[in-house]
Amino acid sequence: MTLLLSHYYCRHMADRYSTNSSALIVARSPGRVNLIGDHTDYMGGMVLPMAIDRYTTLTAHQFDTSLHLLSDNQPEPLDARLPIVDPSSTTPAWGRYVTGVAHQMQVARGFWGSVSTTLPLGGGLSSSAALELSTALMLHSVNDLPIPTALELAQLCRRAEHVATGVPCGIMDQLTCAAGVEGHALLIDCYSMLVSPIQIPHDVHVYVQFVAHRQLASSAYAERVAQCNRAEVEIGPLRLAEVGSVRNISDELLRRRALHVVGENERVRRATMALALQDMTTFGQLMNESHFSLRDNFEVSTSQMDAAVETARAIPGVFGARMTGGGFGGCIVIVADATANLQHLQGVMHVKPVGGAEIL
Ligand code: ADP
Ligand code: MG
Secondary structure (H helix, E strand, O other), X not given: OHHHHHHHHHHHHHHHHOOOOOOOEEEEEEEEEEXXXXXXXXXOOEEXXXXXXXXXXXXXXXXXXXXXEEEOOOOOOEEEEOOOOOHHHOOOHHHHHHHHHHHHHOOOEEEEEEEEEOOXXXXXXXXXXXXXXXXXXXXHHHOOOOOOOHHHHHHHHHHHHHHHHOOOOOOHHHHHHHXXXXXXXXXXXXXXXXXXXXXXXXXXXXXXEEEEOOOOHHHHHXXXXXXXXXXXXXXXXXXXXXXXXXXXXXOHHHHHHHHHHHHHHHXXXXXXXXXXXXXXXXXXXXXXXXXXXXXXXXXXXXXXXXXXXXXHHOOOOEEEEEEEOOOOOEEEEEEEOOOOOOOOOOOEEEEOEOOOOEEO
């Protein structure tokens, strides 16, 4: 009943709105896949992701004092009045990513429109960051605000996700989707926020295989962040630590968590060098090692993801494969040469590195 009413309301408002002459604006953000460096961003570490040619597209008109948004992927529309006071209580829940951004920006004018995406939702390819960035660009546009830098946009959207969902995510997703560079991966130092584009050789192909929707991700994610913070109390910033000092951590569990973060930062540095030198054998080995560490030290993989990674690695022409993103389901990433035949893998997508979020 609520659903029917809200659809009726939207249609009614759409009719009313169709008389408004303000311009139609299209804001679009890519998703991202992380090649290597997971669970390092929130500790100020190193990551090597790329923005991908799968997009979230928000099409809207300016609409005074409220936000009205239909999503192709959700049954219930978002209908919220500005200013947003508490985005964490927005219903339907998907609208929190949108009201979270409006709350951060404290804008007077909203929009009326719809959103669609070619990204899987909850698949580890940052559909949430893509929705936040499209929203942020749209709100800047309808409020006649100058578009800020990619880093400013990403920081705004990261804060929005924290407030709206309570998940203490790092900057990687938002910054990659905002700052993507065509044909390049991005080496991001999540402490200095320096972004260095690294060219991906033309004959290197990146694939993503969707394995399963994520389960229990937000609580387990927050628990991992807390464990890393406890490890830092013992040995100082993990981004500066060496593997030797990790051995001084007395608690066995915290030691393994810290070992992952410290080792992963080092693997990202070495993988970046390998990519720049087009040494894809070394790059693939580092991807494989990253997966083992996420599985054994950080315990964020699943048996399905482990099996998918094993299968992919056995295919001739594959350099390496690993789970990607926060874990507990989602996608794996596979890097291969042009001869690798991955067509038979269920849910596999060939993805290309693209530029960041923009108003079209
Ligand atoms: P990921 O970012 O890896 O896709 P998250 O759990 O962080 O996974 O975010 C997924 C959530 O973001 C969805 O469950 C939904 O609430 C919201 N979302 C993302 N894209 C859209 C969209 N196009 N329409 C509606 N909700 C969306
Ligand atoms: Mg997300």
